[in-house]
Amino acid sequence: xxxxxxxxxxxxxxxxxxxxxxxxxxxxxNAMYWYKQSAKKPLELMFVYSLEERVxxxxxxxxxxxxxxxxxxxFLHLHTLQPEDSALYLCASSQGGGGAHGExxxxxxxxxxVL
Amino acid sequence: xxxxxxxxxxxxxxxxxxxxxxxNYSYGGTVNLFWYVQYPGQHLQLLLKYxxxxxxxxxxxxxEAEFIKSKFSFNLRKPSVxxxxxxxxxxxxxxxxxxxxxxxxxxxxxxxx
Numbered sequence: 001x002x003x004x005x006x007x008x009x010x011x012x013x014x015x016x017x018x019x020x021x022x023x024x025x026x027x028x029x030n031a032m033y034w035y036k037q038s039a040k041k042p043l044e045l046m047f048v049y050s051l052e053e054r055v056x057x058x059x060x061x062x063x064x065x066x067x068x069x070x071x072x073x074x075f076l077h078l079h080t081l082q083p084e085d086s087a088l089y090l091c092a093s094s095q096g097g098g099g100a101h102g103e104x105x106x107x108x109x110x111x112x113x114v115l
Numbered sequence: 116x117x118x119x120x121x122x123x124x125x126x127x128x129x130x131x132x133x134x135x136x137x138x139n140y141s142y143g144g145t146v147n148l149f150w151y152v153q154y155p156g157q158h159l160q161l162l163l164k165y166x167x168x169x170x171x172x173x174x175x176x177x178x179e180a181e182f183i184k185s186k187f188s189f190n191l192r193k194p195s196v197x198x199x200x201x202x203x204x205x206x207x208x209x210x211x212x213x214x215x216x217x218x219x220x221x222x223x224x225x226x227x228x
Contacts, residue, residue: 002158004158035218040124042119042221043218045217092159107158
């Protein structure tokens with residue numbers, strides 16, 4: 001049990017589908033993150049929400065759309081994806097910024113396959 | 116551009132061998148440094164972290180890392196590895212009071228029994 005729960009764990013979708021990934025953290029943290037993990041590449045930071053406001057958007061294509069309705073929940077809405085978007089999508093949370101905290105707590109990931 | 120470099124993509128060791136995994140970063144200024152581990156089929160979890168103070172940091176499971184500021188390095192070490200240490204290891208860096216944590220590409224460690 002990591003304190004960060006992601007659903008679904010596996011998702012297969014066509015290029016014309018619309019789907020969403022969900023993340024919930026039970027740790028009382030105030031920042032949440034989406035990372036993309038592809039084989040043999042560094043984890044790519046996609047989005048950061050701090051106190052429910054988006055503070056980081058690393059040139060992610062608009063076919064990925066994040067939503068953070070409150071400090072415990074984070075969504076990643078997916079539409080018209082490409083096969084190269086197939087990857088493991090990781091959600092994480094943390095308390096505060098760098099400072100004396102900054103440690104990320106990760107979920108187990110959502111494995112996305114785009115056909 | 117800020118980046119994190121891990122020197123080894125795949126390391127294979129026998130049990131009881133010593134381990135050192137390299138990590139260099141390119142940020143200037145004050146940084147927080149982390150090593151995360153991902154065991155097969157499991158989530159990423161923190162192994163150890165450095166914020167300030169003693170540059171030699173002790174983590175879980177006998178791991179340690181040394182921050183050498185002049186070399187922008189944060190290498191991970193373990194004197195004697197076990198088969199159960201087989202996993203992928205990620206170095207990560209963020210600037211002080213900043214949410215932007217950057218990861219290296221990871222080093223896969225295989226320990227032969």
